[in-house]
Amino acid sequence: MSSGSCQLHLMQGSIRLVPFVLARGVGLYEIRLPCYHEGMDSSSSLSLVTGASGFVGAWVADLLVSEGIPVRCLHRPSSNTANLPPRGPRVSWVEGDLLDPRSLDRAMEGVHTLYHVAADYRLWTPRRGEILHSNVTGTRNILDAALRSGVSRVVYCSSVAALGTRDDGRPIDETMKVDRSSLVGEYKLSKYEAEQVALSYAPRLSLVVVNPSAPIGGKDIKPTPTGRIVLDYLKGRMKAAIHTGLNVVPVRDVARGHLLAAQKGVAGQKYILGGQNMTLLDLFLHLEAITGIPAPRVTLPREMILPLAWASEGVSRLTGREPLVPLEGVRMAKKLMYYDGSRAIRELGLVPTPVEEAFREAVRYYVSSGYLESRLADRLSRNLSERLVQAQ
Numbered sequence: 001m002s003s004g005s006c007q008l009h010l011m012q013g014s015i016r017l018v019p020f021v022l023a024r025g026v027g028l029y030e031i032r033l034p035c036y037h038e039g040m041d042s043s044s045s046l047s048l049v050t051g052a053s054g055f056v057g058a059w060v061a062d063l064l065v066s067e068g069i070p071v072r073c074l075h076r077p078s079s080n081t082a083n084l085p086p087r088g089p090r091v092s093w094v095e096g097d098l099l100d101p102r103s104l105d106r107a108m109e110g111v112h113t114l115y116h117v118a119a120d121y122r123l124w125t126p127r128r129g130e131i132l133h134s135n136v137t138g139t140r141n142i143l144d145a146a147l148r149s150g151v152s153r154v155v156y157c158s159s160v161a162a163l164g165t166r167d168d169g170r171p172i173d174e175t176m177k178v179d180r181s182s183l184v185g186e187y188k189l190s191k192y193e194a195e196q197v198a199l200s201y202a203p204r205l206s207l208v209v210v211n212p213s214a215p216i217g218g219k220d221i222k223p224t225p226t227g228r229i230v231l232d233y234l235k236g237r238m239k240a241a242i243h244t245g246l247n248v249v250p251v252r253d254v255a256r257g258h259l260l261a262a263q264k265g266v267a268g269q270k271y272i273l274g275g276q277n278m279t280l281l282d283l284f285l286h287l288e289a290i291t292g293i294p295a296p297r298v299t300l301p302r303e304m305i306l307p308l309a310w311a312s313e314g315v316s317r318l319t320g321r322e323p324l325v326p327l328e329g330v331r332m333a334k335k336l337m338y339y340d341g342s343r344a345i346r347e348l349g350l351v352p353t354p355v356e357e358a359f360r361e362a363v364r365y366y367v368s369s370g371y372l373e374s375r376l377a378d379r380l381s382r383n384l385s386e387r388l389v390q391a392q
Contacts, residue, residue: 046070048111050098050142051118055220055227056157056212058083059255060115065091067259074107074118083219098138104145113262114146117157119194121224122187135190136197143201154207155261156198160247160272160339162191163211169245171277171340174211174270182335199268208265210257212273213339216358217251218365225326229280230362231371233287234380240298241281242305245336248283249275250358253350260348271348274341276355286359292383360384 051057052073064071070090077095085091096103120134164182183189220227257273284295344350367380
């Protein structure tokens with residue numbers, strides 16, 4: 001028997017022998033958990049979604065609702081609830097905080113599947129250590145609550161940020177050993193550390209990890225750093241591109257990947273939920289085709305932007321306001337952030353959708369949701385309609 005865990009799968013459930021520390025050594029105790037079945041009755045499969053008021057979490061919650069699965073949405077008292085699905089017989093909201101274990105115990109009552117999507121996704125904060133504490137401690141707290149309540153299945157939403165980067169620019173997959181020195185900035189380090197915490201629970205929880213790349217689509221309410229690129233482009237603020245690359249994925253594919261991971265994923269396994277690898281200039285060209293706003297034709301070396309980022313960081317430390325040019329974003333741009341999402345396609349059955357549709361959804365969302373000055377929004381709305389007609 002291995003030193004990690006031992007499982008005996010039965011028709012009606014599973015027996016897990018889990019190590020625990022005794023005063024004089026290591027013992028084993030037994031807990032019984034029902035097996036997760038893809039075709040199980042949705043009436044007995046209450047799902048809890050953390051981060052449902054955010055971007056990816058909102059799409060996960062909406063997809064569960066559309067599948068007829070009862071959903072409980074965890075949100076903080078201070079959260080903007082605009083993204084939450086409407087309350088109803090199969091949808092409930094519960095207030096709580098990942099840093100308040102008691103509130104998590106209340107939220108977890110009767111839950112079959114936990115989708116832990118909530119995360120502090122920022123490239124800058126006025127208080128160093130805040131992102132690390134929020135993401136790592138919050139993950140540990142929610143998984144402890146899942147253990148106490150006997151949750152049957154957990155999907156932990158990590159990020160490709162936890163996988164590091166490569167010097168040769170080739171796409172990264174789930175098998176690559178992570179070089180901690182490549183984890184630039186507090187956000188990436190926090191996602192790596194939180195993922196390690198989550199994986200340590202795999203022997204005790206039927207836990208699967210998903211690693212989305214840069215999601216694009218509607219409902220990016222804050223917005224995320226990737227959504228901020230799109231929004232700044234629409235406002236005409238992108239006058240040049242940095243030579244870098246990223247992987248962009250439709251947020252609806254990310255949501256579907258969460259459900260497929262719950263249905264088909266192997267406990268303790270990681271699945272990259274990726275889309276299309278592209279340079280930043282390619283991203284701008286996609287937006288040009290959709291909006292008619294000319295993409296920048298100038299690509300600047302990172303070394304030219306770095307002094308400006310350092311200056312912006314210094315000003316932000318004095319004012320407490322988010323930097324105009326995030327230093328961590330510029331530092332990340334040193335390497336191509338390309339990823340290989342073929343495992344999720346092959347093993348989970350995820351069917352990719354065209355990234356152009358996701359860009360179009362993101363633009364429509366920002367145009368129609370009050371993020372732009374009214375005259376600009378009206379002009380872009382007309383452009384979108386005209387280009388849609390031309391495409392038909």
